[in-house]
Amino acid sequence: MTAQSTGLIHHPYSPPDGFDAPQPGVFKASTVIFPNVAAMRTRDWKSKSGYTYGLHGTPTTFVLEERIAALEGGLQCVLVPSGLAAIANVALALLKSGDEVLIPDSAYGPNRALAEGELAAFGITHQIYNSMNPADLAARIGEKTKLVWLEAAGSVTMEFPDLIEQVRIAKARGVICALDNTWGAGLAFNAFDLDGQGTGVDVSVHALTKYPSGGGDVLMGSVTTRNEALHLKIKLTHMRLGLGVGANDVEAILRALPSIGLRYRAQDHAGRSLARWCAEQPQFAQVLHPALAGSPGHAHWQQVCSLAESAGQGAAAGLFSVMVDERYTPQQVDAFCDALKFFKLGFSWGGPISLVMPYELNHMRDAWPGYLARGTLVRFSLGLEDASDLQADLTQALGRALPM
Template sequence: MHWRTRLVQPQTLARGGFASLAVPTHRGSTVLFERQADVADDWRHRDKGYTYGLYGTPTALELGARVGQLEGALHTFVVPGGQAAIALVYLALCGAGSHALVPHSAYGPNKEMAAGMLKRLGIEVEAYDPLIGAGIAALIRPNTALVWTESPGSVTMEVQDVPAICEAAHARGVPVALDNTYAAGVLFDAFAHGVDISIQALTKYVGGHSDLLLGSVSVRDAAYKDRVGDTFKQLGLAVSPDDCSLALRGLQTLGLRLERLEASALEIARWLAGQPGIATVLHPALPSCPGHETWKRDFSGSASVFSVLFDDRHSARQIEAFVDALRLFKIGMSWGGVTSLALVYPALERPGRDYAGRLVRLNVGLEECADLKADLAQALTAMEQAR
């Protein structure tokens, strides 16, 4: 055999049997078959075997299986990000002429998709009060194909009565999806509380270090597995095995990180609640948060992200000065990583509420609480001096 041919089609020369604690990172698009009769193009790896790298290498499938095991799911699909997970659910369950419901407090790009692409496709998405509970029954129509929940809600942190919403929706034959990113799939048991499909931005707590983009869609039964899976295949939602490898590593420390993040965020939230100029601290574990009693009933813990509403004697410019003065808290979107973050929401839309640029979302990282309090204190001083 010519040396150039050997370069293209090498034999494996290294000894086998390498046992490692790390999951191997399998990169590949083409899957080889023993016989022509074995060739298939199907995402159902468990039944059909591997057919094409687009549907996931063993690295991605291992990540999906481990996330699904944590959530108690029948099957978990790994997708390129949290927004891809949201899109996959919408496009799997909704079609032209259908109607969906989404809480006002949902992740902003979810609502942007509703007003943009989904509207162009003839799918009507109606926003509802996140605290509506069983009252959602009055909003369900004959063509309602999906009810979205997100608990706690993005930025304003409302905790939804997910079991009541599920009961009302299921009575009308409507599936319920939950954005369960805040709970990392473990602080709230989505399927035990009646949810049909649970999504996460694995970018946040599972990744844990602000260096990857991934999402997951977990389903409770075979009917949703097939429906989501067929749409997953048609959309070509391939993921990087390298990112999956990082997420698998993140899972190993998720328990420790969540424990530390919860304790630190609660300490910072309680400290801020006692500072002058703070109107409300929106942390699900504090009574000041809408839906706090529901959180106590349904959740096993809290996470790293919460919001602070400054009182109305402060201007939007002062709030911006507060964020700009922070040193340890970096200005940035996303959350769930090891670094503390802050972001002001100057144009937050919530029916009946005008936050007037006075709402700041904080993500508490793994820094020492004493240092974070000192940083917040000096920024509060800088805010008072700004005019």
């Protein structure tokens, strides 16, 4: 007679096949059970043809990987614990001691910090290039250069580079190019086909923390490719680093993913509306939004983002920055941010709550870009509030902290 405790663990019941529902099932596993030794010895986790261990994938993670690959226009994808982990996964998979990586001056700050810290300790060098000058990128590519990072739009400063020309330069020199595509989210443009003629990056990384999650409550990243050999390099490093994601986090993104297009368009619409309004306010010396004429790189944005389905208007994320006129002190700018009620002070973006963050650009750039007005930079991330309420919030904060 089997003991009750054993019977509970080894109960013979198995639910019937054939159940289907709008949301995929959530499978949580470290251990994966094999039916027999032969299956255990022949399963290949790298090809997604079977399951071997929770870290190498479950039905739940496989579904999200395939959907993110489709969203990005790629063929393969791996999931990692954050957007920064995606950047690190790519760097550690493709670079070795003696190699060099090129990073745009507008890049996400931790990408540069990774190069200055861990990569430098591994004997990997880096250079920072002018993201708005393709000739500077071309001049810096040398024999040691093995990876070029691209970013559109630029982190914080929102300039939009000539992605097509940057990719052509890297490809002509046989250098792999990787794009931080968190802003575009797979919706503003196709990173693997920027011009509709096949010109595209080799790797696209994405902070799923932002638009795919949409809730401001999940940390996750992805690395998407179209080349099987390149994907395998990244996936093997992914395995050796032990990078994994939680099933409940995957479930949260799978639930949010069907609405990503609706949310992206709504936040884009609100962002443009408020950016245009901010351009009329005398306290702001400059408004930085790729979709606004006169913003740095606007023509490049039109070139690649007009191909997306967006009623002929081009697509853009719900982010923009303003340069508060230099006649106001940084302390006054901080007071302006503190005076906002609906805009909350916080990092990240893509969630339901609008966010604001002041930045000290002198600490982020080696030199002040010539296309930026002088002043103090503030970035706004649009949530899902009514745009008229957000405009009223900006109005009252300007009146309180930045009087004319």
